[in-house]
Amino acid sequence: MANTASPADPTRRDFLYLTTGAMGVVGTAAALWPFIDQMNPDASTRALASIEVDIGAIEPGQSITVQWRGKPVFIRNRTPEEIEAAKSVPLAELRDPLARNDNAAADADASDANRATDGMENILVMVGVCTHLGCIPLGQQGEYGGWFCPCHGSHYDTAGRIRKGPAPENMHVPVYTFVNDTRLRIG
Amino acid sequence: MSGHSTYEPRTGVEKWLERRLPIVRLMHDTAVSYPTPRNLNYFWTFGAILVFMLVVQILTGVVLAMHYAANSAVAFQSVEAIMRDVNWGWLLRYMHANGASMFFIAVFIHMFKAMYYGSYKEPRELLWILGVIILLLMMATAFMGYVLPWGQMSFWGATVITNFFTAIPLVGEPIQTLLIGGFAVDNATLNRFFSLHYLLPFMIFGVVILHIWALHVSGQNNPLGIDTKSEKDTVPFTPYATLKDVFALVVFCLFFGWFLFFQPNYLGHPDNYIQANPLVTPAHIVPEWYFLPFYAILRAITFDIGPINSKLGGVIAMFGSIAILVFLPWLDTSKVRSARFRPLFKIFFWVFAITCVMLGWLGSRPAEGGYVLAAQLFTAYYFAHFLIVLPLLGFLETPKPLPTSITDAVLAKNGGHAHPVGAAASPEKH
Numbered sequence: 001m002a003n004t005a006s007p008a009d010p011t012r013r014d015f016l017y018l019t020t021g022a023m024g025v026v027g028t029a030a031a032l033w034p035f036i037d038q039m040n041p042d043a044s045t046r047a048l049a050s051i052e053v054d055i056g057a058i059e060p061g062q063s064i065t066v067q068w069r070g071k072p073v074f075i076r077n078r079t080p081e082e083i084e085a086a087k088s089v090p091l092a093e094l095r096d097p098l099a100r101n102d103n104a105a106a107d108a109d110a111s112d113a114n115r116a117t118d119g120m121e122n123i124l125v126m127v128g129v130c131t132h133l134g135c136i137p138l139g140q141q142g143e144y145g146g147w148f149c150p151c152h153g154s155h156y157d158t159a160g161r162i163r164k165g166p167a168p169e170n171m172h173v174p175v176y177t178f179v180n181d182t183r184l185r186i187g
Numbered sequence: 188m189s190g191h192s193t194y195e196p197r198t199g200v201e202k203w204l205e206r207r208l209p210i211v212r213l214m215h216d217t218a219v220s221y222p223t224p225r226n227l228n229y230f231w232t233f234g235a236i237l238v239f240m241l242v243v244q245i246l247t248g249v250v251l252a253m254h255y256a257a258n259s260a261v262a263f264q265s266v267e268a269i270m271r272d273v274n275w276g277w278l279l280r281y282m283h284a285n286g287a288s289m290f291f292i293a294v295f296i297h298m299f300k301a302m303y304y305g306s307y308k309e310p311r312e313l314l315w316i317l318g319v320i321i322l323l324l325m326m327a328t329a330f331m332g333y334v335l336p337w338g339q340m341s342f343w344g345a346t347v348i349t350n351f352f353t354a355i356p357l358v359g360e361p362i363q364t365l366l367i368g369g370f371a372v373d374n375a376t377l378n379r380f381f382s383l384h385y386l387l388p389f390m391i392f393g394v395v396i397l398h399i400w401a402l403h404v405s406g407q408n409n410p411l412g413i414d415t416k417s418e419k420d421t422v423p424f425t426p427y428a429t430l431k432d433v434f435a436l437v438v439f440c441l442f443f444g445w446f447l448f449f450q451p452n453y454l455g456h457p458d459n460y461i462q463a464n465p466l467v468t469p470a471h472i473v474p475e476w477y478f479l480p481f482y483a484i485l486r487a488i489t490f491d492i493g494p495i496n497s498k499l500g501g502v503i504a505m506f507g508s509i510a511i512l513v514f515l516p517w518l519d520t521s522k523v524r525s526a527r528f529r530p531l532f533k534i535f536f537w538v539f540a541i542t543c544v545m546l547g548w549l550g551s552r553p554a555e556g557g558y559v560l561a562a563q564l565f566t567a568y569y570f571a572h573f574l575i576v577l578p579l580l581g582f583l584e585t586p587k588p589l590p591t592s593i594t595d596a597v598l599a600k601n602g603g604h605a606h607p608v609g610a611a612a613s614p615e616k617h
Contacts (some may be wrong), residue, residue, distance in 0.1 A: 039365050039368055040365055040368065041375070042375065045369045045370070069369075069370040069371065070369045070370050070371030070373050085226055085311065132347045132350075132498060133347040134349075134353075135343065135347065136468040149468075150468060151343075151347070151472050166498065168497065181537055
């Protein structure tokens with residue numbers, strides 16, 4: 001067997017085999033992609049990007065829930081006491097040190113100022129989804145007077161920050177702007 | 188075990204087929220002349236019961252799909268219409284819903300039987316692994332089926348389970364979005380779950396064929412866990428196993444029928460008769476009973492383990508509790524199969540069985556106080572059973588002496604009749 005021609009030198013035919021095979025793999029992957037990507041959100045789902053909400057009727061201490069991208073969004077008009085309670089918490093005591101606010105820098109700390117908007121700090125806007133496994137926390141409940149998730153027992157404070165329980169992160173604040181004093185645009 | 192075929196085509200049709208597609212021979216060798224150990228007990232009937240349940244689920248599912256509408260606007264109403272308007276709809280739906288529970292009862296008994304009698308050991312490792320794959324497919328099918336009625340538990344179960352994937356670092360959220368087809372569980376999710384719920388049972392059917400094929404290559408294990416050594420150790424599948432399976436099936440159907448006709452909603456959850464509401468989470472989310480042990484393991488990890496946070500840790504532990512079964516044939520270091528000859532293993536087997544039941548109970552309790560601690564202890568023991576107890580037992584335990592053959596053991600037990608009453612009776616007529 002040692003006398004047969006050495007396979008060390010690739011021939012023109014080897015080259016053709018390899019390139020044909022490589023093109024076959026690329027072609028198969030390209031054909032497969034539509035079958036996977038069709039599962040991603042379709043155009044009509046992606047189109048529901050922003051909504052406008054009238055917040056003029058929310059009295060201090062009240063909150064409303066609106067639906068945005070199929071998820072509930074909590075809008076709470078906080079009382080001065082609730083804001084004070086949230087502000088007085090030392091940052092070192094927080095389970096999640098990040099603000100999780102899409103309107104602020106990604107590494108902003110989770111102080112109350114970074115959770116709300118300057119000048120409208122009584123209005124707290126959050127995606128009302130527990131960061132543990134996606135349940136909807138109940139408002140004005142729990143050990144910190146904020147939210148309590150009944151599924152697996154997560155407690156959030158009056159700035160929507162995780163304080164106790166299995167959830168890993170503060171509730172997320174979506175991108176929003178105040179159109180005027182009583183209208184809010186989410187998204 | 189699959190020795191020479193004893194089939195001989197007799198009729199013209201059989202002879203015609205034999206030269207073209209010997210399917211009658213295949214059926215004969217598989218279900219008639221196939222030799223089964225003569226000492227099988229009733230735990231060995233659950234394979235046939237499971238095949239029956241798969242057929243029941245596919246038949247009832249196909250006809251339910253003729254009346255069900257997979258659209259979030261009408262799905263809930265269409266299920267209620269099946270219950271009220273469709274002829275026999277109530278019966279078909281209750282058969283399908285309770286059938287899922289019966290399927291899992293049978294599969295759990297089937298698995299514990301395999302564990303007790305060491306049916307996963309050489310040369311049946313692949314047979315066992317195919318079984319684990321079937322279990323995983325069953326769990327996926329059951330989960331997606333439970334979403335279809337679009338009740339509160341459907342919706343929130345789907346939300347919680349698909350949120351498992353967000354625990355994966357970096358790619359978790361894109362994967363979850365891909366799975367549910369939106370930013371929250373919605374119509375797109377319902378549609379694809381219906382499509383997959385219809386597809387997966389046929390995949391199960393395919394793996395079942397492989398499972399039975401593997402079984403017929405290695406032959407059935409038996410309560411003694413020793414190999415069959417001669418023809419005297421076996422009886423033909425038909426009529427011995429066939430009729431025993433049919434009798435067990437009738438008894439199983441009585442059990443099924445009791446739930447079906449007297450307690451059709453006992454195994455379900457009342458919250459699922461409330462239509463899905465994306466803005467209100469039920470006070471207490473509980474999965475179907477057959478997922479409870481795994482759910483308890485998920486919730487038991489409330490602490491961070493190094494860089495792994497509690498959420499990812501829980502998901503890893505839950506999937507790990509099933510994945511570890513794949514390695515069972517190699518984690519159990521004992522060469523002796525049956526627990527009858529393993530005095531220590533027998534004790535640990537029952538401790539493990541009780542652990543699984545306790546995890547199931549804890550999964551149904553709220554995740555607070557002493558329940559969490561208990562779930563953590565039982566979760567630790569669940570993994571210790573596979574990773575510590577089983578590997579060590581093989582070295583520490585002195586098994587009892589094994590009988591020389593199945594026939595010897597059976598005869599010793601029954602007072603030593605020279606001929607087995609069943610199998611060898613027919614040669615005398617020749």
